[in-house]
Amino acid sequence: MFSPEGPSVRELAVQALSSVERGYDLLAPKFDHTPFRTPDSVLAAVTSALARTGPYDDGLDLCCGTGAGVEVLAEVCRRSVTGVDFSAGMLDVAVARRRAQVGEAGEAGAPRVAWVRADARALPFAPAFDLVVSFGAFGHFLPGELPGLFAQVRSVLRPGGCFVFPVVAPPRPASAVYWMLLGFDAAMRVRNAVWRPPFVMYYRAFRLGEVRGELARAGFQVELQALPEFGRRRDGSPRVRMVVARRPLSPPPAE
Numbered sequence: 001m002f003s004p005e006g007p008s009v010r011e012l013a014v015q016a017l018s019s020v021e022r023g024y025d026l027l028a029p030k031f032d033h034t035p036f037r038t039p040d041s042v043l044a045a046v047t048s049a050l051a052r053t054g055p056y057d058d059g060l061d062l063c064c065g066t067g068a069g070v071e072v073l074a075e076v077c078r079r080s081v082t083g084v085d086f087s088a089g090m091l092d093v094a095v096a097r098r099r100a101q102v103g104e105a106g107e108a109g110a111p112r113v114a115w116v117r118a119d120a121r122a123l124p125f126a127p128a129f130d131l132v133v134s135f136g137a138f139g140h141f142l143p144g145e146l147p148g149l150f151a152q153v154r155s156v157l158r159p160g161g162c163f164v165f166p167v168v169a170p171p172r173p174a175s176a177v178y179w180m181l182l183g184f185d186a187a188m189r190v191r192n193a194v195w196r197p198p199f200v201m202y203y204r205a206f207r208l209g210e211v212r213g214e215l216a217r218a219g220f221q222v223e224l225q226a227l228p229e230f231g232r233r234r235d236g237s238p239r240v241r242m243v244v245a246r247r248p249l250s251p252p253p254a255e
Contacts, residue, residue, distance in 0.1 A: 025089030063137030067094030
């Protein structure tokens with residue numbers, strides 16, 4: 001399905017009836033041949049935007065999957081890059097992919113790269129990063145989990161550090177994509193109501209307005225930057241934005 005190298009319908013069905021972690025372990029070898037991977041055009045646009053505001057010293061790719069975001073960080077970070085994911089299968093593919101690109105010894109002048117298996121809701125790091133990025137992972141978190149997730153991200157950022165991720169404008173209700181995503185989310189809710197373990201993946205649960213509010217409540221200063229590579233919609237709004245949530249240099253004054 002999707003391409004000759006991609007997963008079959010049967011493989012996708014087995015994945016969908018598994019837990020999120022087990023499902024991605026199974027999908028990992030063929031993940032980069034599916035539309036679930038963040039497009040190269042988005043990765044390149046975020047890299048360009050970060051290059052204009054960097055360089056950074058130490059970066060973290062949250063829910064790194066097969067490591068596409070690690071490649072973004074390797075372009076803009078000087079000292080170290082870490083990929084974290086809870087799927088051992090995805091990390092195995094990420095490690096092999098990076099090794100094939102730069103070899104065992106790494107690339108001269110490139111930041112050192114490390115991989116950590118951990119849950120994003122319980123990150124095993126001190127405030128050690130100037131930059132945290134994430135690509136396409138937020139559908140795996142229920143709305144009620146976002147406060148804890150954002151608190152975890154803030155806890156691993158140094159003061160002044162940034163949490164950055166792209167957000168695509170939602171499709172119009174009249175479009176086929178809108179109804180396809182609506183149908184997918186409805187099917188997932190039915191699946192999770194009748195089958196265990198649950199597989200959390202909802203495309204329409206991550207709403208920008210609510211996300212901005214949760215980031216602010218977690219102590220971030222939030223700004224939106226249009227990614228000009230994708231143009232604007234008919235109403236003038238950007239097709240793709242980059243959310244930049246900054247941990248303040250000093251704590252807010254006590255009330």
